[in-house]
Amino acid sequence: MAVPADRKYAKTHEWHKVEGDIVILGITDHAAEELTDITYVQLPEVGRKVSAGESIGELESVKATSEFYTGISGEIVEVNEKLNDEPGLINSDPFGESWLVKIKPSEMSELDKLLSAEEYQASIS
Amino acid sequence: MNAQKEEKLIFEQSIEGACAANLPACDVPEIKPDYSIPPQLIAETAPELPEVTESQLTRHFTHLANRMMSVDANFYPLGSCTMKYNPKINEWAAGLEGFTNLHPYQHIDDVQGALELMYNLRKYLEEIAGLAEVSLSPAAGAHGELTSVMVIRGYYNDTDRQRDRILIPDSAHGTNPASCALCGMHTTVVKSTPEGLVDLADLAEKVDEKTAAMMITNPNTLGLFDSNITEIARILHDNGAQLYLDGANMNAIIGRVRPGDFGVDIMHYNLHKTFATPHGCGGPGAGPIAVAEHLREYLPVPQVERKDDKFILDYARKKSIGQVRTFYGQFSVLVRAYTYIRALGAKGIKQVCENAVLNANYLAKCLQTHYTLPYNLPCMHEFVISADRQKSRGVRALDIAKRLLDYGIHPPTMYFPLIVPECIMVEPTETETLETLDYFIETMQKIANEVISQPDLLHSAPLTMPVRRVDEVRAARQLDLRWKKEK
Amino acid sequence: MSYIGTNDKQAQAMLDKIGVKSIDELFAPVPKEIQLTELLNLPAALDDISLQRHLRELASKNNNTEDNISFLGAGSYDHYIPPVVDDLANQSAFVTAYTPYQAEASQGALQAFYEYQTLICQITAMDVCNSSMYEAGSALAEAVLLARDVTSASKVIVTENVHPEYRSVLATYLSSLPMTIETIPRANGVTDMKMLGEKLDDDVAAVIIQQPDFLGLINQLDKIADIVRDKKALLIVIADPISLGLLKPPGSFDVDIVIGEGQPLGIPQSFGGPYLGLFAAKEKYLRRLPGRLVGATVDEQGNRAYCLTLQTREQHIRRERATSNICSNEGLLAIRAAIYLSAIGKSGLKQIANLCFQKAHYLANKISQLDGYELKFDKPFFKEFVIVCKKHSPAEIIEFARKAGIFAGVDLGRWYPELSDCLLIAVTEKRTKEQIDNFVEVLGQIK
Structure with missing residues (x-):
């Protein structure tokens, strides 16, 4: 799968997509594949203030757990409740329906420090 | 089956x-x-x-x-688990009415036989460890670890309170960091060298005035004896820290090398590994700990002691960390281990480790033609191979494990330690016959050939078990942990 | 004797294959200076016949509860174990298998654990149950650690009537953590409700109640649950599984965690171990449970199958962030408990509970009519009760009865100075009227 060009990436395999004044965050197909079938997602609480680089939740497969991090500071404004029932979405549609959280950034320019699609692609191949 | x-x-x-x-x-x-x-x-x-x-x-x-595989029916070369044969005389002994029908609060004069057995087992385990004193209390290996970390902490509470950090190698069992965390101790990982041993430079860098101890498994989980062990001990002792031995792999050295002689201050045993007590689908085990002189007074209570001609339970130890379990220990497991030691004697015990090491080296030598042996021989009682060659053909270590079931062999430990890709960790133990070892070698070779000729077969293995490959993902996603009438 | 699988000739062929001359060469990585040059100082090996003789001798130095009549309880009980339980639990396929990590080769144990989890949920009326802890003391400690995780609070309230050894184990586990234990004394024998209410502030992680408690008494669990409900603290109940054939299950009182000693469920007393730590909880704590869990699922052909699940909680995956460090557990004893509960079944558990209750009350009533003895507490009890010994010390009574082949009870002075004239007496379904009458007679004879 090609890495979508419309978003910014963290080295820890999260994507960040800007939609208006909100940043949507998910994990890449590469990370989802490495984790194998996701069985459980622990999402942060809405309203939590987070800073760039912070661990904000956890993904579980049968034999592994992995934290996920935010590449941008701000406040969690929404989490993807759908993942509670269908954690497998992360494997089937990592760049689409299976976004993890929406963040209202305190400093949008922090995104500039993250990787472009091209840079990310290079980092994993 | x-x-x-x-x-x-x-x-x-x-x-x-x-x-x-x-x-x-x-x-x-x-x-x-x-x-x-x-x-x-x-x-x-x-x-x-x-x-x-x-x-x-x-x-x-x-x-x-x-619907079970078991040591009594199958070869079970599960690395670091020491699935040796469990002699029936041990079961017979544990089933004696004078042991099973004993209440823990009976009059002390009515339980002298039980206490005598515990006291003597304690003494034997002290001798085998080359350490000053053993506590039989802990219920399992991980419980022994936890108890040991508590003992170490108790010691430093008296002597050097700031020491709250424990070093563990990157190949350590998961119970090591988990036991430390339960005691509020912090862990720092020490790297392994490419040869699979403790990286002395990294150790020297990480040990400091806050280090309470290093937890080490020796031989380690790769089956390698760390030749630098006395140097590791020296580095720790020079820095005022303790050397802790995870005794999971004692089967490699009992009777031939004593942890106390290579600088260990404190260790746990797994009686269900080294001393042939059965694993019981997960337990009960027993995890006695042994300590050097300076840690004795911190051991848990009660301690079984001999006073004149009578055996007693001593609770009056002022500096003890306290009780770590209800009553005194996994008594019927202790009876089995005691029986085993009495059957073997010193010579028999030495033969255990020598033949365990011989069998492992024989297997490793014969398997290396078809599988990658990441570390040089000789190994100790166990070794790891990597299925990286097979993975490049699309067959994973897991598939090989499942295929072994079809040949009536319980798979080795898979994917551990984490530092070897597609890791298969084999521990044959001393009780297997040459015929069984050869059957395992042939089977592993056959499977290696199947990887080339019919990889799909391996993906669908096992074919002959009561069930086909079990859907663990579904089990985790759609949790069903108990039967309900409505269903 | 060595249980070694190969002979010297084979060993030599193996050495040749490896390409070394001797076993010593295989030990080359071990520095010479730390290798023993002599044999260990252990007693000489015994042949089978001598070994059996030796162990029989040791066992016969003990005076067991089958050759005597036991009224000992206090956390370990002389309940009836049907022979079928021994026979089925001792099948070597269960005894000599490892933890069922390889699901396809372990369906038998996995299904037995699934049945065990269900059975414990059934008797406790809780949502989920793990596949065993070591014993009640460490299970209690783990329950408190779970409560601490949930609440981030730093105090635990425990009543004085919780088994002193469980409290002692708890204290050991908590001693390295920033947590404190507040012990509330008994009022009129049982939990002091007023003090419980007063102590229950926002920094309390858990309230621990034993039911029936260490002294055999039945606490007002309904009222205690009312006090704890809506507070931050979790309510942890230590239950005697046999009592649940008579008493309402803890789950019906909104209890958060039930732990217990599973020894009464078909497990021999064995001088205190190995026993079985029960651990059941409300569903919402599922992901925080210590220990192993078995789940039902299907195989790739859609057939019903079982496997270990939620392993990410465990130490081998989550390491220092695991819910517990437990690895080896009491698997075989959990299977044993499952066999036991299935053997006695619905009517059997009720009948056993009733027999314990009736016989204990019969004995209590008889003893209280004797000169020199009285019941210590005027409170409901189940199978165990406390008597005050007015004329002789408990130690004297124990000694006298022992000579008549009776284990009279447990001397409470060891843990409770204020009860140093008291004996704790337990009566199980195994005691006959004749044995009980005989005990009463012996108690009356002490001069």
């Missing part, structure tokens, strides 16, 4: 009114329970337990037993 159709749950076999026990009628005058107990605390109906006849019960649990 024979493949059979699905076995219904015991609940689904229930026949109203059936009971597999013939219980007595009440022979004393009865009173109504609500005569004394408040009615709101009395159950209106009995719990919905299954109701079956004795023959139904027997069939059911016999069928379940038939």
